[in-house]
Amino acid sequence: xxxxxxxxxxxxxxxxxxxxxxxxxxxxxxxxxxxxxxxxxxxxxxxxxxxxxxxxxxxxxxxxxxxxxxxxxxxxxxxxxxxxxxxxxxxxxxxxxxxxxxxxxxxxxxxxxxxxxxxxxxxxxxxxxxxxxxxxxxxxxxxxxxxxxxxxxxxxxxxxxxxxxxxxxxxxxxxxxxxxxxxxxxxx
Amino acid sequence: xxxxxxxxxxxxxxxxxxxxxxxxxxxxxxxxxxxxxxxxxxxxxxxxxxxxxxxxxxxxxxxxxxxxxxxxxxxxxxxxxxxxxxxxxxxxxxxxxxxxxxxxxxxxxxxxxxxxxxxxxxxxxxxxxxxxxxxxxxxxxxxxxxxxxxxxxxxxxxxxxxxxxxxxxxxxxxxxxxxxxxxxxxxxxxxxxxxxxxxxxxxxxxxxxxxxxxxxxxxxxxxxxxxxxxxxxxxxxxxxxxxxxxxxxxxxxxxxxxxxxxxxxxxxxxxxxxxxxxxxxxxxxxxxxxxxxxxxxxxxxxxxxxxxxxxxxxxxxxxxxxxxxxxxxxxxxxxxxxxxxxxxxxxxxxxxxxxxxxxxxxxxxxxxxxxxxxxxxxxxxxxxxxxxxxxxxxxxxxxxxxxxxxxxxxxxxxxxxxxxxxxxxxxxxxxxxxxxxxxxxxxxxxxx
Numbered sequence: 001x002x003x004x005x006x007x008x009x010x011x012x013x014x015x016x017x018x019x020x021x022x023x024x025x026x027x028x029x030x031x032x033x034x035x036x037x038x039x040x041x042x043x044x045x046x047x048x049x050x051x052x053x054x055x056x057x058x059x060x061x062x063x064x065x066x067x068x069x070x071x072x073x074x075x076x077x078x079x080x081x082x083x084x085x086x087x088x089x090x091x092x093x094x095x096x097x098x099x100x101x102x103x104x105x106x107x108x109x110x111x112x113x114x115x116x117x118x119x120x121x122x123x124x125x126x127x128x129x130x131x132x133x134x135x136x137x138x139x140x141x142x143x144x145x146x147x148x149x150x151x152x153x154x155x156x157x158x159x160x161x162x163x164x165x166x167x168x169x170x171x172x173x174x175x176x177x178x179x180x181x182x183x184x185x186x187x188x
Numbered sequence: 189x190x191x192x193x194x195x196x197x198x199x200x201x202x203x204x205x206x207x208x209x210x211x212x213x214x215x216x217x218x219x220x221x222x223x224x225x226x227x228x229x230x231x232x233x234x235x236x237x238x239x240x241x242x243x244x245x246x247x248x249x250x251x252x253x254x255x256x257x258x259x260x261x262x263x264x265x266x267x268x269x270x271x272x273x274x275x276x277x278x279x280x281x282x283x284x285x286x287x288x289x290x291x292x293x294x295x296x297x298x299x300x301x302x303x304x305x306x307x308x309x310x311x312x313x314x315x316x317x318x319x320x321x322x323x324x325x326x327x328x329x330x331x332x333x334x335x336x337x338x339x340x341x342x343x344x345x346x347x348x349x350x351x352x353x354x355x356x357x358x359x360x361x362x363x364x365x366x367x368x369x370x371x372x373x374x375x376x377x378x379x380x381x382x383x384x385x386x387x388x389x390x391x392x393x394x395x396x397x398x399x400x401x402x403x404x405x406x407x408x409x410x411x412x413x414x415x416x417x418x419x420x421x422x423x424x425x426x427x428x429x430x431x432x433x434x435x436x437x438x439x440x441x442x443x444x445x446x447x448x449x450x451x452x453x454x455x456x457x458x459x460x461x462x463x464x465x466x467x468x469x470x471x472x473x474x475x476x477x478x479x480x481x482x483x484x485x486x487x488x489x490x491x492x493x494x495x496x497x498x499x500x501x502x503x504x505x506x507x508x509x510x511x512x513x514x515x516x517x518x519x520x521x522x523x524x525x526x527x528x529x530x531x532x533x534x535x536x537x538x539x540x541x542x543x544x545x546x547x548x549x550x551x552x553x554x555x556x557x558x559x560x561x562x563x564x565x566x567x568x569x570x571x572x573x574x575x576x577x578x579x580x581x582x583x584x585x586x587x588x589x590x591x592x593x594x595x596x597x598x599x600x601x602x603x604x605x606x607x608x609x610x611x612x613x614x615x616x617x618x619x620x621x622x623x624x625x626x627x628x629x630x631x632x633x634x635x636x
Contacts, residue, residue, distance in 0.1 A: 064584075076605065078603065079601075124406055128488040129488075131485075132484075135485045135488055139481045150609065152414075
């Protein structure tokens with residue numbers, strides 16, 4: 001679903017002329033440390049389903065069953081204290097709302113969400129990098145709805161209004177030679 | 189010159205019998221017309237006399253409260269591979285084959301200057317090529333290189349490559365020497381669909397993609413390190429995982445386009461985790477960003493490895509490895525954060541209130557209301573993940589996973605997903621059962 005027709009924009013890492021020689025040579029064998037690329041995927045909707053009856057696990061499954069039956073793929077499922085939340089493509093919002101209304105469950109939606117995909121190779125091996133990206137995103141002032149991670153990327157769901165600002169913020173603080181030099185200096 | 193790089197992990201060099209079995213693999217490759225380049229790990233795993241963990245333990249025994257200097261720590265832990273390479277080269281000589289051992293620096297492996305987690309920036313294999321041309325089998329220490337500072341410091345500084353370092357050495361040498369193949373030898377037949385401890389009949393996958401193997405490693409299984417896989421992918425070198433002690437053909441790791449299709453690859457699990465959930469409902473709306481920011485800033489500062497991140501309007505949470513949890517508690521429990529123009533005071537409490545937290549609260553009383561940000565702990569949990577290839581966007585996948593676990597009476601504490609995987613947090617005691625249930629549900633016993 002995330003690779004569907006939603007528009008994708010990419011900001012590539014472009015080292016400034018001040019990049020130190022060590023960092024510039026790294027790509028000879030291994031990918032550079034830190035963020036190499038920031039991608040944005042627009043056209044998503046955040047959905048909250050709450051105040052489900054007990055037993056919660058049974059009612060959560062009932063909601064998921066109804067959604068699956070309508071052929072909708074969801075992402076970023078999180079279990080919340082009274083229900084669940086997830087993300088769907090914006091184009092499926094009306095269908096989804098119909099499904100939820102049919103079930104009679106309390107729900108709300110946040111339209112116009114963007115997924116920012118932050119590419120950073122071997123994030124687990126760069127101690128604290130995941131926390132650093134999340135902290136950087138939060139500190140920029142945007143409200144982050146969800147976070148997910150893969151071996152080479154971190155996914156953040158947030159309002160489309162804030163997405164360009166966050167992407168630029170990552171570019172300034174975590175991409176390129178400045179960040180890598182900081183890490184090399186820290187070690188030395 | 190047909191070169192094959194063969195890397196032998198700790199268990200493949202741990203005993204005289206294991207070393208002989210490994211040496212016979214090398215000799216077999218030579219007899220097949222290859223010029224073998226051998227990469228060795230330190231002898232044995234945790235607890236063995238010359239294993240990396242044992243060597244670190246020697247320093248820790250002196251004073252556990254003093255962290256060793258990273259530069260000197262690298263000098264120490266590199267000894268395990270140096271010993272291993274010399275012993276292996278000597279063994280080959282006793283078997284009638286000329287061999288020569290090389291340290292990482294002698295093999296021409298240059299790294300950046302990050303001690304303990306260095307990355308390879310270049311390789312000049314001239315000395316290896318010369319030794320090969322002279323008919324030697326070369327035996328290179330895995331896991332290490334040399335950092336030559338910008339000012340050309342004499343000799344350079346010995347560095348180690350961090351987790352998966354020997355795999356990375358093997359792949360990088362394969363690239364530098366334009367090897368026909370890189371073979372990673374271990375004590376299992378290849379990449380399995382699940383941990384054999386959880387699913388004894390888990391089959392060996394014959395082909396997996398670099399992305400699949402990297403995601404499996406990211407989510408807790410130790411097969412081939414993603415760094416090694418990436419280098420092999422970048423330089424288009426076939427990367428194999430094989431068993432030193434069996435003739436199973438093993439697993440070959442290939443490019444995405446060489447193994448297309450929609451599939452579930454396997455079920456993996458992490459080690460022991462602690463889930464920490466911060467209740468931010470006590471915070472003024474305008475202070476939430478400040479509090480969340482401080483939490484993650486602290487985790488970044490102390491290099492905490494976060495799993496299953498969760499942010500929502502009234503709370504934030506994540507799982508951390510149990511080994512890192514004491515540090516998380518140390519740095520956050522009792523932390524006092526004043527925020528806003530009115531200097532609203534927040535006091536962090538991790539789990540039940542410690543004496544330190546109560547003392548802090550008492551001391552802060554004269555300064556006005558103290559709002560406690562309480563973190564609820566779920567100890568003893570594990571993340572079980574379904575890894576797939578072009579599979580995670582299937583409608584009903586979450587439903588399928590949750591129903592399977594619920595029917596099996598396995599409680600699910602939280603979920604997360606990415607383009608390659610879907611994970612659930614479950615009680616540690618249920619790990620193997622959760623893995624088995626998902627393995628059965630997705631019919632992985634028939635995978636190949």
